[in-house]
Amino acid sequence: MDNLMHEIANCRLCADRFAQTQTQHSPRPVAWFSPKARILIAGQAPGMRVHQSGRPFTDPSGDRLRDWMGIGSDIFYDTSRIAIVPMAFCFPGYDAKGADLPPPAICAKTWRDRVLNTLPNIRLTLLVGGHAMKWHLGKTGVTDIVSNWNDHLPHVIPLPHPSWRNTAWIKKHPWFEADLLPALRSRVQEVLDDN
Numbered sequence: 001m002d003n004l005m006h007e008i009a010n011c012r013l014c015a016d017r018f019a020q021t022q023t024q025h026s027p028r029p030v031a032w033f034s035p036k037a038r039i040l041i042a043g044q045a046p047g048m049r050v051h052q053s054g055r056p057f058t059d060p061s062g063d064r065l066r067d068w069m070g071i072g073s074d075i076f077y078d079t080s081r082i083a084i085v086p087m088a089f090c091f092p093g094y095d096a097k098g099a100d101l102p103p104p105a106i107c108a109k110t111w112r113d114r115v116l117n118t119l120p121n122i123r124l125t126l127l128v129g130g131h132a133m134k135w136h137l138g139k140t141g142v143t144d145i146v147s148n149w150n151d152h153l154p155h156v157i158p159l160p161h162p163s164w165r166n167t168a169w170i171k172k173h174p175w176f177e178a179d180l181l182p183a184l185r186s187r188v189q190e191v192l193d194d195n
């Protein structure tokens, strides 16, 4: 486990790719997990703020995700309860429109199975965004998958990415806040309370 963390922290597989982006940044893997974790947050990839802080979801998306889950930072960052394992551990850079580039596929290919194999106690997986849904469910189409969130209970709950870019999506689908979020908070609490 410590070896794996060390290997990830020192990974430079995407160094050339990142050097060619507008920000010309170096890899800075942000991995946050321990074998005791019971909830897995399968996210997308760090944004620039997380790249700078070295801690996952230290941005408005994180504030929104914690609100969705009904928990504070103390529980969110407690690796004995929650593992945060995105589809790529490093900030991928920006595209020409200023949006984050997709997570480099090589990251999940290289690390994901190895990391998930160290997490035997996961009882609830939150699939945050389309990349995580594709990998974990083998399906695409965020709206379709999230609107059928009941199909995946009790072990998986699919969510749109909590980015401000999805605010219009959330407004357009009122069942998300009315039905899915109460069920999410209830299931998160149930898993956290079940020792």
Ligand code: SF4
Binding pocket: 008, 011, 012, 013, 014, 015, 027, 028, 029, 088, 089, 090, 104, 106, 107, 108, 110
């Ligand atoms: S994104 Fe993943 S594969 Fe690429 S450098 Fe970072 S840790 Fe390595």
